[in-house]
Amino acid sequence: MRRRRILLMVHPNLIPPEDIDGLSEKEIDVFRCEYNVYSTLRDLGHDVRVLGILDRLTELREIVKEWKPHVVFNLLQEFSGIAAYEPYVVAYLEMNRQRYTGSNPRGLMLSQDKVLTKQVLASHRIATPSFHLFPYGKRFKAPRKDKLRFPLFVKSATEDASLGIAQASIVEDMTKLRERVEFIHDTVQSDALVEEYIDGRELYIGVLGNNRLTTLPVWEMHFGTLADVQAGIATRKVKWDRNYQEKHGITTGPAEGLSEAEVEKLSRLAKRIYRALHLCGFARLDFRMRDDGKVFLLEANANPDLTYGEDFAESAASVGISYDKLIARIVNLGLSYEPEWRLYE
Ligand SMILES: Nc1ncnc2c1ncn2[C@@H]1O[C@H](COP(=O)(O)OP(=O)(O)O)[C@@H](O)[C@H]1O
Numbered sequence: 541m542r543r544r545r546i547l548l549m550v551h552p553n554l555i556p557p558e559d560i561d562g563l564s565e566k567e568i569d570v571f572r573c574e575y576n577v578y579s580t581l582r583d584l585g586h587d588v589r590v591l592g593i594l595d596r597l598t599e600l601r602e603i604v605k606e607w608k609p610h611v612v613f614n615l616l617q618e619f620s621g622i623a624a625y626e627p628y629v630v631a632y633l634e635m636n637r638q639r640y641t642g643s644n645p646r647g648l649m650l651s652q653d654k655v656l657t658k659q660v661l662a663s664h665r666i667a668t669p670s671f672h673l674f675p676y677g678k679r680f681k682a683p684r685k686d687k688l689r690f691p692l693f694v695k696s697a698t699e700d701a702s703l704g705i706a707q708a709s710i711v712e713d714m715t716k717l718r719e720r721v722e723f724i725h726d727t728v729q730s731d732a733l734v735e736e737y738i739d740g741r742e743l744y745i746g747v748l749g750n751n752r753l754t755t756l757p758v759w760e761m762h763f764g765t766l767a768d769v770q771a772g773i774a775t776r777k778v779k780w781d782r783n784y785q786e787k788h789g790i791t792t793g794p795a796e797g798l799s800e801a802e803v804e805k806l807s808r809l810a811k812r813i814y815r816a817l818h819l820c821g822f823a824r825l826d827f828r829m830r831d832d833g834k835v836f837l838l839e840a841n842a843n844p845d846l847t848y849g850e851d852f853a854e855s856a857a858s859v860g861i862s863y864d865k866l867i868a869r870i871v872n873l874g875l876s877y878e879p880e881w882r883l884y885e
């Protein structure tokens with residue numbers, strides 16, 4: 541691989557150190573993804589600089605102009621603390637004719653908004669749970685009984701990382717629904733998205749590519765003993781609390797027992813969704829599959845977590861795409877993505 545100038549764009553609190561000798565796992569956890577990507581790019585022989593971005597673009601503008609990176613490796617999740625502003629940073633890069641890794645602004649914007657995602661997919665006849673939106677700042681108005689059937693699932697329409705998601709997100713009656721909608725409004729301060737609750741298996745599919753797409757093996761979250769006492773859903777604790785995961789035997793790994801035809805169907809579905817949402821680079825799609833085999837997209841994650849050993853990297857590794865190969869591939873996809881400006885070069 542050619543040596544490239546790569547600018548790693550991260551949150552300023554997550555700038556990885558040169559090396560991690562002497563740090564505890566807990567200390568490393570904070571910037572694990574950033575460190576994994578940084579050290580891998582360096583080990584691949586690239587010339588890497590790290591830039592922390594909080595709420596201004598001055599340094600980015602200068603470094604893009606002066607240093608002329610071949611590509612910006614985008615690990616940002618927000619700008620000015622606001623996730624919805626992240627696409628604008630990528631848009632800024634694009635307007636400056638700067639290549640970058642991961643999703644383009646349109647893909648980021650569509651996938652971040654769970655309702656827009658549903659609306660786009662509905663026009664492609666792709667199933668997502670039926671829903672009702674309770675806008676932030678508006679008083680709770682009970683939906684018509686025939687509109688939504690309990691149990692329902694209440695979450696934020698825009699936040700990710702399971703913010704505001706707990707067992708109490710599953711509601712069985714109107715009183716609980718109202719309570720939880722108000723909880724999302726008060727604590728997350730976003731629109732509350734109420735969906736039909738999909739009881740079933742939790743499946744993730746990674747996709748890589750711009751024009752020609754590759755899907756990674758179907759990955760499944762197993763809820764272990766948790767499923768005996770409560771509904772298996774990916775709450776914050778399930779996703780991030782290592783002790784909790786160990787205690788309940790919560791693991792993720794290849795989805796087993798799916799027929800070849802089912803795997804093929806899921807893979808085709810994942811590619812259709814990726815294209816419908818204008819994603820590029822890489823993404824992870826979260827699905828639920830009911831016992832009757834019906835599959836629903838819960839959400840699309842543009843630029844998903846790239847931490848070594850986490851679902852996306854693990855599912856790639858299971859088909860021989862080692863971590864350094866994965867990072868190299870993401871860099872190459874960033875270099876070869878064709879934004880509009882390429883037509884006017
Ligand atoms: N309609 C639903 N039915 C069943 N479980 C759901 C539903 N929506 C979300 N969940 C559960 O909550 C988790 C997080 O929801 P998701 O929409 O993926 O939001 P996030 O962006 O926080 O990951 C899912 O992985 C799933 O376990």
Ligand SMILES: [Mg+2]
Nearest residue numbers: 701826838839
């Ligand atoms: Mg999710």
